[in-house]
Amino acid sequence: DAEITQSPRHKITETGRQVTLACHQTWNHNNMFWYRQDLGHGLRLIHYSYGVQDTNKGEVSDGYSVSRSNTEDLPLTLESAASSQTSVYFCASSEMYEQYFGPGTRLTVT
Amino acid sequence: KQEVTQIPAALSVPEGENLVLNCSFTDSAIYNLQWFRQDPGKGLTSLLLIQSSQREQTSGRLNASLDKSSGRSTLYIAASQPGDSATYLCAVVRDSNYQLIWGAGTKLIIKP
Numbered sequence: 692d693a694e695i696t697q698s699p700r701h702k703i704t705e706t707g708r709q710v711t712l713a714c715h716q717t718w719n720h721n722n723m724f725w726y727r728q729d730l731g732h733g734l735r736l737i738h739y740s741y742g743v744q745d746t747n748k749g750e751v752s753d754g755y756s757v758s759r760s761n762t763e764d765l766p767l768t769l770e771s772a773a774s775s776q777t778s779v780y781f782c783a784s785s786e787m788y789e790q791y792f793g794p795g796t797r798l799t800v801t
Numbered sequence: 802k803q804e805v806t807q808i809p810a811a812l813s814v815p816e817g818e819n820l821v822l823n824c825s826f827t828d829s830a831i832y833n834l835q836w837f838r839q840d841p842g843k844g845l846t847s848l849l850l851i852q853s854s855q856r857e858q859t860s861g862r863l864n865a866s867l868d869k870s871s872g873r874s875t876l877y878i879a880a881s882q883p884g885d886s887a888t889y890l891c892a893v894v895r896d897s898n899y900q901l902i903w904g905a906g907t908k909l910i911i912k913p
Contacts (some may be wrong), residue, residue: 722899733905734890741899749900781844788833788894790901792844 693718697782697793704800710769712796714782722767722785725749725757725777728795734781740765772800802826803895807904815912816883822876822907824891829869832894835901836865836876839888848889849876881911 695716701768704710725737736749738757746757754776756768769776777800783790804827814820824834833852837845849858849865851874857866864877878885888908890903 724900731905734892734901734903736900739900783845785899788899789835789847789850790899791847792837792845795842 692744695793716784721785724783725779805904813910819847825913
């Protein structure tokens with residue numbers, strides 16, 4: 692069965708370190724999205740991609756970057772982790788409007 | 802700017818009751834509206850997607866309605882079960898860019 696996976700599921704890192712969260716989907720979807728979910732803010736879009744070599748900034752993109760070198764993967768990089776980036780991160784993919792979500796990565800920045 | 806609101810933030814009902822969850826949005830110009838379910842510590846599962854031209858969608862015990870003119874959608878759950886306990890989120894797609902604008906969710910607890 693097609694699926695979308697995220698790794699690691701839990702990560703603790705220190706302020707200032709570079710961190711990369713992986714997202715891999717086997718749906719063969721063109722569209723991929725990264726969200727963060729925080730209490731009091733709901734889900735907010737960080738970056739998104741409509742295909743290989745295409746990336747776009749979302750609502751809360753400062754401090755994050757993505758690259759899309761193939762259809763299956765959209766890694767999210769925190770250039771220099773900050774405590775404000777402690778959150779749960781979700782990756783999603785879609786072919787049209789219905790999005791399918793991964794299980795999430797809980798990131799703690801100390 | 803499109804805003805999506807879900808009220809109440811939390812709801813607790815006895816098992817077996819029928820219930821309605823509400824979602825409102827400020828701009829009626831939407832492409833579609835989706836309802837998701839989120840279990841604690843897990844990802845989101847798509848429940849129903851209603852296109853802007855549709856009035857409702859059904860899946861099993863779930864029925865979602867859409868009234869664009871009033872900026873409202875409801876998710877009706879029939880014969881609720883403890884396994885329905887979860888947070889339910891609605892999200893709208895504003896235009897053809899596939900981006901979702903999210904409500905904050907309603908946490909539903911079904912008491913056995």
